[in-house]
Amino acid sequence: MAKNGKKMETQRSVDQEVKAICDIMRRGNCAGAMQYVPELTWILFLRILDEMEEQERQAAEAVGAAFAPSIEAPYRWSDWAAPGSEFRTELFEKGQGNVFAFVNGPAYGEDNKTSLLPYLKNLEKRPNATAKQKVISEVISGVDRVRIDTERNFLDVLDKVDAITSAAIDDTHVFTLSQVYEGLLLKMGEKGNDGGQFFTPREVIRAIVRVIDPSVGETIYDPGCGTGGFLAQAFEYMTGPKNEKIKSADDLSVLKRDTFWGREKDNVVYPIALANLILHGIDKPNLWHGNTLTDQVGYGGLFEGAPPQFDVILSNPPFGGKEGKDAQSKFDYKTGATQVLFLQHVIANLKKKGRCGIVLDEGLLFRTNEDAFVKTKRKLLDDCNVWCIVSLPGGVFTSAGAGVKTNLVFFTKGERTKRIWYYDLTDIKVLKKTPLVSKHFDEFFKLLPKKEESELSWFVDLDERRKKAAAEASPFKKEAERHARAAAQWNEKLKELKKAKPKKAPAIEKAEAKQKAEAKAARLAAGKAKEIEDAVYDLKAVNPNRKPEVDTRTPEDLLDLIEAKGREIAKVLFALRQ
Structure with a gap:
């Protein structure tokens, strides 16, 4: 709570508390968001975990049930971190260095007892470790020591984090505690920080989840x-703001433990994702730590029992990366393009009749000059029904340090794509101070149920496009076959001439030239046919209904404008001369 004991009733009041914590961490050797967010993650996580466990203990006592805490004394937040706690006071009074010795380890005190971080990391190694203990160990896995430079700064952070609890935040007026943490992640994703690649704008996530409309009983996966933004938002969507969508305790248990699955490679981001999902209320985040594309695992303990395929896949795979042969060897269509391999992974891991909402870059949609791009999109359109593509405005990912033009692609596995409904959002000007917001999707959601055509929406008939391409390519295929047969005949003639005695050099040279010419003509014709057929898989959004902008100004209007601008320039020059 605030120092005066009142609840934080405005977003501004919560933001100020979080900013105060970040300011302390910045002065304490954690300069950028990529430094202070991971540090604050494990601290905030232990604080909220302690609060959750205390609530569970009280609930168990109320019904006379046994309760076993995930963390024992003196390693609970309430023991060592809470202001005024007996053990924290004892550590502080023993002199400088004792707080860090207890937290960092490997041991503390005269008895060389196990310190906090080693204790937490070893929880998952216990023979009877619970799912929550495994999560705790993984959240702490990348923390080797406190990064804040002094014990005084560290204790100041602990004091302020202790004040930001669910009891301190009036969620009837402001957002929930999980959204406080999302605000921190947003800082990490801002331009200039290195975390943009891990962060998807929240309105994009909300739109995708709303379109896919996941329900209790379905498995949700993000490769x-x-x-953890997609998984966290899906959980919020499936429960409702006040759990009003939950029909039974069993439904809630399924959502909290058996619904959400994901993979993440980055050592810093993986524990952040775990903490984010826990703070959103997912008790068992089934996250796999390792390289999705090579299948090299860092830690897979939380992913045990994963289904072979999933009902729903929600994802914003990395784009622009280059993968090596280890990753490519796992896929049918080999390429160094990360996003193409991820799309192949998504198709393979989606159940029949499963639904997917995915962010794909413009390059993947329109490129037809590389086999892996074409074949991956052909498989997508042949094995899945791509029923909607939303063309996002430029700049949506710019605040996250990524200026790539992107699209939202929605599909259902098990049916061939016949028609794609497109929606165009590219007219929206997205800047740092004017980001994409929910109202920008209002018209899209209004038209989506019936997939109506408008100035911003249209259909592309894939069946018609395939049919037209086949007709246009057919003459070139026949031409290629004709030249290939001729090349084969000249090749046989060439063999005969080379066997003949005496050899006739002029005849051999003529046959070789003819064979090469026919083979080249066959390749050119086949290449033209392939180019026509591959063009079917250029899925870039090109709005045919867009009204052209016509400049209706007369020559006199333009002259008046030039004259007015001239006067403005003259005034500025006069002012500068003075």
Whole structure:
């Protein structure tokens, strides 16, 4: 709570508390968001975990049930971190260095007892470790020591984090505690920080989840989950703001433990994703730590029992990366392009009749000059029904340090794509101070149920496009076959001439030239046919209904404008001369 004991009733009041914590961490050797967010993650996580366990203990006592805490004394937040706690006071009074010795380890005190971080990391190694203990160990896995420079700064952070609890935040007026943490992740994703690659703008996530409309009983998967934004938003969507969508305790248990699955490679981001999902209320985040594309695992203990395929996949896979042969060897269509391999992974891991909402870059949609791009999109359109593509405005990912033009692609596995409904959002000007917001999707959601055509929406008939391409390519295929047969005949003639005695050099040279010419003509014709057929898989959004902008100004209007601008320039020059 605030120092005066009142609840934080405005977003501004919560933001100020979080900013105060970040300011302390910045002065304490954690300069950028990529430094202080991971540090604050494990601290905030232990604080909230302690609060959750205390609530569970009280609930168990109320019904006379046994309760076993995940963390024992003196390693609970309430023992060592809470202001005024007996053990924290004892550590502080023993002199400088004792707080860090207890936290960092490997041991503390005269008895060389196990310190906090080693204790937490070893929880998952216990023979009877619970799912929550495994999560705790993984959240702490990348923390080797406190990064804040002094014990005084560290204790100041602990004091302020202790004040930000669910009891301190009036969630009837401001957002929930999980959204406080999302605000921190947003800082990490801002331009200039290195975390943009792991962060998807929240309005994009909300739109995708709303379109896919996941329900209780379905499994949700993100193969490159970053900070866990898609999984967290899906949980919020499936429960409702006040759990009003939950029909039974069993439904809630399924959502909290058996619904959400993901993979993340980055050592810093993986524990952040775990903490984010825990703070959103997912008791068992089933996250796999390792390289999705090579299948090299860092830690897979939380992913045990994963289904072979999933009902729903929500993802914003990395784009622009280059993968090596280890990753490519796992896929049918080999390429160094990360996003193409991820799309192949998504198709393979989606159940029949499963639904997917995915962010794909413009390059993947329109490129037809590389086999892996074409074949991956052909498989997508042949094995899945791509029923909607939303063309996002430029700049949506710019605040996250990524200026790539992107699209939202929605599909259902098990049916061939016949028609794609497109929606165009590219007219929206997205800047840092004017980001994409929910109202920008209002018209899209209004038209989506019936997939109506408008100035911003249209259909592309894939069946018609395939049919037209086949007709256009057919003459070139026949031409290629004709030249190939001729090349084969000249090749046989060439063999005969080379066997003949005496050899006739002029005849051999003529046959070789003819064979090469026919083979080249066959390749050119086949290449032209392939180019026509591959063009079917250029899925870039090109709005045919867009009204052209016509400049209706007369020559006199333009002259008046030039004259007015001239006067403005003259005034500025006069002012500068003075």
